[in-house]
Amino acid sequence: MPLASHFPVLDDRRFDDIVQEARTRIPRYTPEWTDYNPGDCGFALVELFAWMTDLLGYRLNQLPKLTYLKFLQLVGIELRAAQSASTILTFPVVQGFTDSIVTVPSRSQVATAEPDEQGHPIVFETERTLTALRAKLNSVQSYDSYSYTLLTGANDALEDGFAPFGPLATTGSALLLGFDDAGDFPVGAELALAFWPKRPLKDPPPSPCGGIATAIPSPAKTAWEAWSGAEWRPLNTLLDETLGFTRSGLVLLQTPGKGEAVKAKLGAATDKPRYWIRAKLVKSAYQAPPFVLGVRANAVRASEEQTAVDEVLGGSDGSPDQLFTLANAPVVPNSLVLEVFESAQAEVWTAVEDFFGRGPDEAVYVPNWATGEIRFPGVATPSSGKGGRIPVANLDRPTSSVVARTYRFGGGTRGNVGAGTITASMTAIPGLDVAGVANPFAATGGSDEEDIEVAMERAPRVLKARDRAVTSGDFELLAMETGVIARAKALPLFHPDFPGIQVPGVVTVLVVPEIIGSEDEQLLVAAPRPVESLLRTVCNYLDLRRLLTTELYVVGPQYVPVSLRIEAVVTPGSDAAEASNRLSMAMRRFFHPLYGGVDGKGWPFGGTIRYGDLYRAALVDGVQRLSDIEIVRDGQPFGQCTDVPIDPAALIELVEVSVTMTEDVEEAGA
Numbered sequence: 052m053p054l055a056s057h058f059p060v061l062d063d064r065r066f067d068d069i070v071q072e073a074r075t076r077i078p079r080y081t082p083e084w085t086d087y088n089p090g091d092c093g094f095a096l097v098e099l100f101a102w103m104t105d106l107l108g109y110r111l112n113q114l115p116k117l118t119y120l121k122f123l124q125l126v127g128i129e130l131r132a133a134q135s136a137s138t139i140l141t142f143p144v145v146q147g148f149t150d151s152i153v154t155v156p157s158r159s160q161v162a163t164a165e166p167d168e169q170g171h172p173i174v175f176e177t178e179r180t181l182t183a184l185r186a187k188l189n190s191v192q193s194y195d196s197y198s199y200t201l202l203t204g205a206n207d208a209l210e211d212g213f214a215p216f217g218p219l220a221t222t223g224s225a226l227l228l229g230f231d232d233a234g235d236f237p238v239g240a241e242l243a244l245a246f247w248p249k250r251p252l253k254d255p256p257p258s259p260c261g262g263i264a265t266a267i268p269s270p271a272k273t274a275w276e277a278w279s280g281a282e283w284r285p286l287n288t289l290l291d292e293t294l295g296f297t298r299s300g301l302v303l304l305q306t307p308g309k310g311e312a313v314k315a316k317l318g319a320a321t322d323k324p325r326y327w328i329r330a331k332l333v334k335s336a337y338q339a340p341p342f343v344l345g346v347r348a349n350a351v352r353a354s355e356e357q358t359a360v361d362e363v364l365g366g367s368d369g370s371p372d373q374l375f376t377l378a379n380a381p382v383v384p385n386s387l388v389l390e391v392f393e394s395a396q397a398e399v400w401t402a403v404e405d406f407f408g409r410g411p412d413e414a415v416y417v418p419n420w421a422t423g424e425i426r427f428p429g430v431a432t433p434s435s436g437k438g439g440r441i442p443v444a445n446l447d448r449p450t451s452s453v454v455a456r457t458y459r460f461g462g463g464t465r466g467n468v469g470a471g472t473i474t475a476s477m478t479a480i481p482g483l484d485v486a487g488v489a490n491p492f493a494a495t496g497g498s499d500e501e502d503i504e505v506a507m508e509r510a511p512r513v514l515k516a517r518d519r520a521v522t523s524g525d526f527e528l529l530a531m532e533t534g535v536i537a538r539a540k541a542l543p544l545f546h547p548d549f550p551g552i553q554v555p556g557v558v559t560v561l562v563v564p565e566i567i568g569s570e571d572e573q574l575l576v577a578a579p580r581p582v583e584s585l586l587r588t589v590c591n592y593l594d595l596r597r598l599l600t601t602e603l604y605v606v607g608p609q610y611v612p613v614s615l616r617i618e619a620v621v622t623p624g625s626d627a628a629e630a631s632n633r634l635s636m637a638m639r640r641f642f643h644p645l646y647g648g649v650d651g652k653g654w655p656f657g658g659t660i661r662y663g664d665l666y667r668a669a670l671v672d673g674v675q676r677l678s679d680i681e682i683v684r685d686g687q688p689f690g691q692c693t694d695v696p697i698d699p700a701a702l703i704e705l706v707e708v709s710v711t712m713t714e715d716v717e718e719a720g721a
Contacts, residue, residue: 064108069105070098123506123507130503131532132421133381133462133500136467136496136497138490138494140352141348141349141487142349142483143487147233148482151185151235152240153481154180154182155351155483156180157178157179157180159478160476161177161353161478164474173468176356177351177352178352178354179352181243182243184306187231187232188228188346189229190325192226192229192319193213193217194227194318199319200319202215203320205345209247209345212342212345213343214340214343215296216332218340220271224331224335225329225330227328227329228327229317230348231326241304241306242303243348243350245301246299246343247299248341248342249342269297270295272295274331274333277307277311277326277327278313278326278329280315283329286304287305288302288303289303290302297341304328312326354461355497357459357461358457359457359458360457362454362458363450363453363455364377364425365451367427372426373441373442374425374426375427377425379423380421381422382423385402387402388457390454390456391452393443393445399414399456401414401416403415403416409438413438413439428440429441464497464498466494467493470493471490473488473489509528519596520597520598524541533588533589533592533593537563537564537565540656540700541559542699545557550700554602558601559700563607563645564585574636577610578610593605608702610704611698613705615683615707616680618680619675621673621674621712621714625672629673633674634669634671638668654702657700660696661694662680662695678713682695684697
């Protein structure tokens with residue numbers, strides 16, 4: 052969004068306000084003055100000075116924050132655009148439909164059952180084409196190389212979860228999925244499965260960013276197969292994002308060929324014959340067996356975005372610096388296909404960051420994804436370094452020569468909706484069971500546009516870094532630009548594999564992700580950890596901007612477990628239970644990685660627990676004084692008036708707060 056909409060008013064008083072304020076002060080300073088009518092000579096002077104003050108205030112409102120924002124606008128610093136939330140949707144097919152498969156086109160729309168606070172629907176669009184099978188996944192069981200275990204109930208509940216390969220996950224174990232359908236199983240179709248692990252795989256050992264970085268190895272090798280009536284036949288795996296069911300993601304399979312899938316009663320599922328496919332463990336190297344909350348068929352990713360097509364922006368008149376505005380914003384970056392009719396044939400123009408160094412015949416434009424503004428080149432001069440072609444006026448299309456053929460828009464925290472809320476299908480598809488469309492888990496990842504205060508704080512570091520990571524501040528700033536990151540800390544000479552030893556040429560960047568939810572919900576997440584995809588995103592972004600000789604690592608923070616035992620004296624007349632709850636929440640806030648510390652900006656990396664600061668933070672409403680505070684770090688207790696050191700580059704995870712409220716014995720006796 053442009054900074055112009057945030058230009059401040061430093062003094063909002065006007066003529067009438069100043070006159071009224073001066074009038075209220077007359078009785079205090081000159082009580083003998085009793086005539087406040089406009090005809091009075093003295094009051095005429097009051098109005099004169101109020102008018103002059105109003106003029107001075109108008110000038111004052113242009114400085115200094117206005118000047119600062121104008122400078123940021125001049126150097127091209129804008130607010131970061133909103134990000135779209137995403138989730139996985141499932142599309143069941145009506146039982147008894149004539150066709151065994153139903154195609155759900157890419158960009159099919161599904162909205163939440165309830166609108167947002169402004170009454171607008173929250174619309175999600177699918178990211179790819181989905182082939183939905185009529186066959187219903189209604190039986191799940193595991194095989195641990197010895198016996199079968201029926202898991203259908205746990206899979207339907209999506210609460211406690213289950214072990215897909217049994218408690219040991221040894222080689223030869225398997226997860227079996229049974230599909231029920233009155234007709235034949237579809238031949239050579241795409242089957243989309245979604246898995247959600249209950250305990251995601253812990254982050255692997257860090258590897259350096261750049262060309263020598265390796266992909267995350269899967270802890271197991273699985274083979275997908277289908278039961279043919281006599282044996283298990285292999286299936287083609289088109290995509291597997293789950294890393295052996297240790298990551299949430301999709302598995303895309305190609306269904307068996309003709310006659311290669313036969314109904315049968317297998318294992319513990321003896322109620323009726325079904326078509327069966329299984330994931331067999333060919334090689335197992337799990338540190339701990341995987342645990343899955345659930346699996347769903349006919350699944351596809353969807354984002355809180357909408358697609359606009361064939362939007363006429365206007366007509367070019369051949370003048371320089373033409374500006375057009377899309378009807379919807381914010382726009383998903385690089386999703387716009389812009390066509391310009393300089394003749395009868397349309398030409399697709401290319402989005403660029405700026406016009407510097409562009410040739411005079413290049414068909415380029417500069418977009419503002421946050422506002423939807425499209426700017427075309429101006430008059431190029433040899434000294435300006437700017438270029439690009441000015442769109443030629445088309446007499447046959449004077450008002451419709453610039454067309455947005457397609458683009459996507461959307462984003463914000465409004466898209467972080469709960470599980471089972473995205474249920475209103477807006478795309479009519481024959482055979483689709485619209486009543487069953489839903490998101491099994493909540494949508495996440497949506498963020499609002501950057502605050503103006505945050506942009507002003509970021510600006511000096513942006514100008515200093517110039518998109519190059521040299522200093523620690525450069526690494527931290529650029530890491531914050533890559534995604535939903537709340538904090539970043541760069542540690543020069545710190546190698547994750549050799550803590551305590553300064554290694555020349557190494558920089559390690561610690562990133563703390565944002566937490567979705569209300570402030571109270573965020574405080575309950577004591578140790579937010581980044582997922583591997585976020586670490587890779589930061590890694591790839593910084594790798595393009597680091598010095599060639601810098602060995603770079605991007606990892607999540609190390610958390611030191613801390614427990615508190617507090618004995619407090621309740622203030623007379625206060626509710627002890629409420630005071631205890633306030634004290635517990637105050638401690639969670641004080642040690643929180645995003646809201647903790649003395650300044651409330653997050654607990655400092657490696658920050659020592661100062662007993663005096665902790666004591667002050669614990670004096671909340673209802674607490675008269677503290678009788679005892681015991682801090683336990685990594686199982687080691689520390690008594691009163693003792694500062695507790697924390698490992699360098701570490702944060703604190705408050706795992707337990709035990710509060711005992713007592714009354715003041717002396718006052719009770721009196």
